[in-house]
Amino acid sequence: xxxxxxxxxxxxxxxxxxxxxxxxxxxxxxxxxxxxxxxxxxxxxxxxxxxxxxxxxxxxxxxxxxxxxxxxxxxxxxxxxxxxxxxxxxxxxxxxxxxxxxxxxxxxxxxxxxxxxxxxxxxxxxxxxxxxxxxxxxxxxxxxxxxxxxxxxxxxxxxxxxxxxxxxxxxxxxxxxxxxxxxxxxxxxxxxxxxxxxxxxxxxxxxxxxxxxxxxxxxxxxxxxxxxxxxxxxxxxxxxxxxxxxxxxxxxxxxxxxxxxxxxxxxxxxxxxxxxxxxxxxxxxxxxxxxxxxxxxxxxxxxxxxxxxxxxxxxxxxxxxxxxxxxxxxxxxxxxxxxxxxxxxxxxxxxxxxxxxxxxxxxxxxxxxxxxxxxxxxxxxxxxxxxxx
Numbered sequence: 001x002x003x004x005x006x007x008x009x010x011x012x013x014x015x016x017x018x019x020x021x022x023x024x025x026x027x028x029x030x031x032x033x034x035x036x037x038x039x040x041x042x043x044x045x046x047x048x049x050x051x052x053x054x055x056x057x058x059x060x061x062x063x064x065x066x067x068x069x070x071x072x073x074x075x076x077x078x079x080x081x082x083x084x085x086x087x088x089x090x091x092x093x094x095x096x097x098x099x100x101x102x103x104x105x106x107x108x109x110x111x112x113x114x115x116x117x118x119x120x121x122x123x124x125x126x127x128x129x130x131x132x133x134x135x136x137x138x139x140x141x142x143x144x145x146x147x148x149x150x151x152x153x154x155x156x157x158x159x160x161x162x163x164x165x166x167x168x169x170x171x172x173x174x175x176x177x178x179x180x181x182x183x184x185x186x187x188x189x190x191x192x193x194x195x196x197x198x199x200x201x202x203x204x205x206x207x208x209x210x211x212x213x214x215x216x217x218x219x220x221x222x223x224x225x226x227x228x229x230x231x232x233x234x235x236x237x238x239x240x241x242x243x244x245x246x247x248x249x250x251x252x253x254x255x256x257x258x259x260x261x262x263x264x265x266x267x268x269x270x271x272x273x274x275x276x277x278x279x280x281x282x283x284x285x286x287x288x289x290x291x292x293x294x295x296x297x298x299x300x301x302x303x304x305x306x307x308x309x310x311x312x313x314x315x316x317x318x319x320x321x322x323x324x325x326x327x328x329x330x331x332x333x334x335x336x337x338x339x340x341x342x343x344x345x346x347x348x349x350x351x352x353x354x355x356x357x358x359x360x361x362x363x364x365x366x367x368x369x370x371x372x373x374x375x376x377x378x379x380x381x382x383x384x385x386x387x388x389x
Contacts, residue, residue, distance in 0.1 A: 066099035079137035080125035110159030209327035249279035294336030
């Protein structure tokens with residue numbers, strides 16, 4: 001595959017950035033996305049924890065605005081993270097990032113997006129960082145980032161391949177967000193709205209101790225050295241997320257993990273939770289829970305997402321949610337028949353959530369394994385098919 005190395009800057013027809021200063025924000029209006037909204041596992045920016053700007057600020061403050069098909073490129077803190085700009089565009093960009101527009105005479109936008117996401121280019125960007133505490137990759141560095149650009153046919157094939165798989169992954173994520181929102185609404189109508197005035201007959205006010213089984217005794221922490229020696233495909237969970245992958249598992253099934261120390265409380269005072277399934281390993285920074293007395297895993301998960309956990313957390317420097325305090329969280333326990341009816345209603349939704357997540361995991365592995373082979377020419381292709389080179 002014939003390729004040509006071209007500076008990143010020469011592949012662009014436009015670069016849109018902020019004024020380099022923090023713009024005035026408002027309580028509502030047009031979303032202002034920051035660097036935390038750009039993640040390499042997402043196709044488009046997320047709107048988590050965004051601020052807003054007024055229409056006047058939108059019209060007068062910024063030098064320009066992204067257009068559909070542009071690529072958001074993070075310059076500071078996490079340099080090199082990229083996402084595509086959707087159509088329509090309903091946000092503006094904060095400082096520490098730019099929106100770059102491909103010069104389509106030289107490079108196709110979808111190919112450039114895939115290329116910037118590739119492990120080789122991401123590694124090159126990391127090597128070019130400046131700054132020790134807060135890494136930077138400035139616009140001036142675009143001149144020094146040389147990118148290998150193949151012919152048009154290769155660009156089209158690779159760009160479409162990467163985009164289509166990423167789009168399916170993004171669709172699954174959005175479906176799962178909708179399903180979980182529906183499940184949360186159902187939980188509220190069944191167990192919160194119905195108890196606002198008077199507790200139904202047979203329901204009782206108790207604590208979480210009557211609704212959970214705690215499996216912490218089975219946890220085994222592994223040091224970073226031990227994990228390095230035991231690399232595998234089994235997720236190794238910490239307080240808030242998957243930290244690594246190892247060669248064996250401690251648990252097999254569906255559970256709820258709730259942060260015990262470190263990452264314990266979200267900004268809205270709800271607990272840090274993970275809904276997990278299959279085979280996995282857990283360190284000693286997350287409690288491992290299942291339900292009892294008819295309370296399903298999903299019922300427990302949806303309940304915990306509504307709890308203000310702050311009063312039960314101890315420690316100012318290192319927040320901790322110990323077992324005793326977790327068990328003291330107030331809980332309204334319905335009759336077992338009610339719990340089972342609710343479980344039967346929402347289990348199909350969570351089964352779909354798990355299936356979508358598994359499919360996305362497979363697609364990510366496929367996409368990320370094939371992209372470097374396509375870019376290097378190890379896989380040779382035509383417009384109709386890709387074949388082993």
